[in-house]
Structures are given as C-alpha cells and as structure tokens.
Amino acid sequence: MSEISVFHIARIKLPMEKNRLVMLLVGVNFVFTGFDVALSHAVNNFVPAYEWIPIIYAPLGAASSFLLALKTNPTKPLTFAHIILMALGIAVGVLGTAFHANQALNPLGQLTWIWLTFASPILAPLAFSGISLVGLYAVVEEIKDNPGFLKVPGIGIFKAPISRDRHFLWFVGLGFAASAITSIIDHGQYGYNFYKLIPIAYGLFATGVVISVALSKEWSRGDEVTYFWTMIAGIVVGLLGFGFHLSGDLGGTGQFSVERILVFAPILAPLLYADLGVLGLIVVGEEK
C-alpha cells in the first residue's frame, strides 16, 4: 500500500508503489487499446494484413507492463525486454498513424473534411506511442537531485531538458490534445451539437491547462487547484461519454448487437479522458 498527496488537495491511497501503479495503468491501457483496435479492425476483417500489427503487439506490451507492475524487484532481462517492447510500441503508433493518414485521403489524393471525418481516426494509433512512452518512462529513473538526468536501465544515462515528472505532464497534455483533435474530427461526421461539444471543449480546455502547467516553472495554488479539478472533470467526462456511446451503440433499442458495437460509436474511446485524468492525478502526486 502507498499513499500520494495531490497538491495537498487530496490524499489518495494506492494499492502499490506509485511507479508500479503507473506501470499497471500502462498494462491496462494496452489491454483496452488492443481490444478497441481489434473491434475496429474486425469491421473490415483485418484486411490488409498489417491491421494485425497492433492487435499482436498489444498483449506483448501489456504482458511486460503487468509483469513489471507485479514485481518489486524486476530482473534486468525483463526490464530490458520491456524497454525494447516500449520502443516498438512507439514505432507501431507512428506507423499506424501513417497508414491511417494515407487512408484518409480521397481517391484523388486530396484531404477533404468529409473524408477525414469518415476515415480511420488519424491520430488514434498514436495512443500506442503515448502508452509506450509512459511505459518507458515508468522504468526510467532520475538521478537524485539532478532533474533531467535520466537513467535508462541497461542502456545508460541521458540528459533531458526537463525533469522526469515534467515528461509525464507533457505526455498527459499531448494525450489530451490528441484526444481533443480526434473528438473534433470524429464528431464532425454529421455536424456538431451540444452533447458533442462537451468532449471537444473539455479536451481543448484540459490540453491548455496541462500544457500551461507543464510549461510553468512554478505553479501557483490556483494552478494546482485548476489542474486537480480538470483531472477530476476528465474522469467524469470520460464516464459520461462512455454512457453516451453505449446508448448510441444500443441504437435506442436496448438490445445488444455485435454489429452496432463494431461500427457505431467507439465504445471505449471516451474512457481515454478518464484514463488521462487518473494518470494526470497520479503523476503529480507526491508519494508519502
């Protein structure tokens, strides 16, 4: 058991050490993202064959993350294998984004709004890169009293312009940015309404807040309170979106249909906000 204090606003009891909990979160994210991708790629029966890449990769990333989360003293080979897998995960995300971007062009090779909204979500594969980066930094250690001096186990020490904690903040901020952009594009298919503006406005707001905090040398009490409640709001908006998407997938019939789950609103996508909210709270939490 462990406990973190988030800006002295809230104390949160953790089931394990903070770093291992981040790793556990990474593992859970790989499981959910892999499942989500499997659902999406099942629509076209996994053709072309490279649509299997993220589906095959996700369990591997999840396995190494879970193993590290469960072990208090992980072995060097396991840590090294995890680092390699996380590096691969970053590449999988970038490659997937390229594939999705190519598919978003219309038959004339032009990028038009309507094609973009109906295309494969152009930034969604970056989730793999984001999760992998968090997974990678979860095993990276910072040299005591030397912010920015990062030790990658088995590889070496690197000097980064910002501290390890700031890196996490940037990951959270960029995660919100990618989610907000995806929300703008996906919800643009049939025009916007009030409900669709909720995740868009929230995503943009959270991006502004987190990146502003990540850029600030010192945080005022107001910044800390804003950040804290923004993360809480992320959890609420994520759960609310999950409800809306589930309702859409039931198609007003109250009946579960695999076809609807496959092709209607992506059921797990809104939970990304909740996920980022939880991660955002953990990474700024001071371990007691």
Added chain:
Amino acid sequence: MVEKLPRSLIIGIAVTLVAILIIYLFTKLPGGGETAKVQNVSFTGGDKCATCHQRVTPDIVYQYAMSTMAKSGVKCEDCHVVEKNNPLGHDHEGFFITYSPTPKQCARCHVRETDEFEHSRHAGPAWMALTGFDDFSPEQRKLTEEIPELTRGPNGIPTATRNALFDIEGPDVTPAACQSCHSIGKPNQDGSIGNCNKCHLRHEFSLAQVRKPEVCGQCHLGPDHPQDEIYKESAHGVMYATQGEKWNWNQKAGRLTVQDMPAPTCATCHMSGFGGEGTTHEVGTRLSMFLFAAVSTNRPNSEQNRRNMETLCYNCHSKPFVKNVYQRADSVTSFVNARVQEATNIINGLIKDKVITSKPFATQISFDAFDLWHYYGRTAKFAAYMQGPDYVQWHGVYPLLKQLNKVKEDAMRLRAQHKSGALK
C-alpha cells in the same frame, strides 16, 4: 479580477474559446464544414433509418443525402418498404423491407421508364442469353415475349437462344462473370424483371453519372463488345475526354442540347432526350440492325429506328455526312456477314459430315469459329457505326480474315484426318 485567476485556467479557457471559434468559422466556410447531412433531406420513421445507418453504413447515407431524390423528399421507406406479400421482403427493425429494390419499387414513381426498360433488350433478353426462359415465370415470359426486338425464328416464335458457355462454365464461374452484367435483365421473385441499379448506381442516383460513358462501359467493353474502347477512339470520345469536364451534366432530363453537351456520350445517342428526340429507356429504338448477332439482320422497325438516330446526329452533322457514315458502316456489316456466313457454313458442313461433334465448344475449331464472329465480327461492325477505324481494321476485319483462313485450313485438315480414320 482576471489577474487573480490562475494562469493555467486562463490558458485553458483561451485555448478552448479560440479553438471552438476556429471550428465555428471553419464550418461556415464554403464546403469547409461539409457533413453527411444536407438541407431538406428527410429520412423515414422519425429518422430511424438514418439513426442506425449513419453508423452502420455511413457511406450510403452520405451518398443518399447528396442525391436529388433526397432533396425531393423521397424517403428510405418509399423505395425499401414493400408489401407484406413481397417474397423479397424481410422484417427489419419494425419495417418490412427489401434490401435491394427492384423495378417494381422504381415504378412507384418512374412508371414510363421502367415500362420502357422492361420492353427493351436490356431486360428479359439479356438474361435469356444465359438461361433461356428457364428462370421466367409465365407472366415474366409473357412480358418478355411482348418485346418487339426479341430474337424470333422464321415463324415469328421467340427463340430463347442461350449461350452454351453458361452451362459449361457453371456456377463456379458465371456469378462472377457473365451473370454480373446479364443480371440487368434477371427475372425477380417479385414478378418484375431486371435491375435499375446496374446503371443508376445507388445511392446517389446521379444524373451526371449515368450520362457518362463509364457507366455503359461497365459491361460494354472487352473483346466481344468493345464499345467503351471504340468510343474512346472516336472523335466523340476524344471530345468527352478532353472537354467533358466543362459540360452541363446535370441538365434536366429531356432538355439536353448541344449547348449542354457539344459531343455525345453513349446515353446521348441511345437514350437521352436531345434536341428534337425524346428520352427513352428502350435502348433499341435508335438501332437499325442486330449487330450483336453472328450474321446481322435488320431489327423490327429498322428504318424508323435509323431515322430516330439520324435525328440525333443532325444536331451536329449534315445529312450527307450522316448518310455517308451509315453507308460505309452498312457495307462493313455486309462484308463481315459474308465472312461469318462462310465460316458458319464450314462448321455446319463438318458437323453434317460427322467430322466434328455438334456439341458446342467441344473442338478447337468451334472455339475458333465462335471467336471469329463473337470477337472480330462484332468488333468490326460496332466500330464501323461508332467510327472507331482501328477497331474496324486491326481489332476487327483483319483478325476476322486471319481467323477465317485458320478455320478453312483446320477444316481441310480435319476432313483429311477424318477420311484417313485418324480422328477415330
């Protein structure tokens, strides 16, 4: 007051407001915020169809939303909901619908068009080429027999000539091959015949699309009926390829003139209301000969049909020019007819003398004789009327003569072998 607000809150609010303003302005740009909904689009059952289908099959909702039918207030149910006794109907989310509407549903609004279509060679005769009358109900057969242009024997009785290849290739091949095009005239279980969607591609049902030659070229291409390729070689096709983008493709039906289309496409000559000629879905009414046949003969109403076509031609061409084109094309047809008849006589002689079997496509020479008229003879004739000289010459008459020579030599060889007993 603002100074007391935390910087992160101010930045967060600023980012949100600026981004939403950009999104708002973007959606106001012409085409910038184009979505899959357009004004006046009405879907059925309190938008029930669209509610699901904009997620299940968003492309068809988008296509339909762009269509003139949607703008005219035609709802999904107007085409898809069918009577309870319709054998093609299924229960679907509280509606009794057909997934693929047939001419029976199209006729709810387009009575004249479907009637003309069902009395054309695009309808029943297209499918009869594969199965004869086997797939036709008595009512469908009666309707098809009313078609003036149905191929008939010397006694006037319709001849349901079917291509033996359909049975030879069988169900492993034909659904992906000949059936695909010939199903334009396939009898439907609801009593109707054919499929309007073959040309009027769903769900936009675009007038511009159906007027373009690519639609006809879906089926009228390849070695046995290369009209698509011939058109591309012709001056008409060159005009289309080089200037077609400037033409007024969406002019209302029946109002087309040379101002809209300075050169014709397939539809202009064979179907469109153009100049003084009215629109028709009976694709034979401007054709004077059965060019698809091995030996071409005049169609019923041949003279009137030719006058109909000439009326179209006179929109751009002088009378002597048009008469000259027809005269040259008729003489190519006569030339081809004579050679095809010669080859047919040779094959019939071989069969009569029991040198080869009468079973179709059982010997190499029967394949060769088939290619002679089915590929080369047809190509030369089509190209002569459509003004594709290379297809008359090098894809038509020249290979036809070469093939005829081969058939003659092979026939002599087979007769010699038969005489010596080598064939037994």
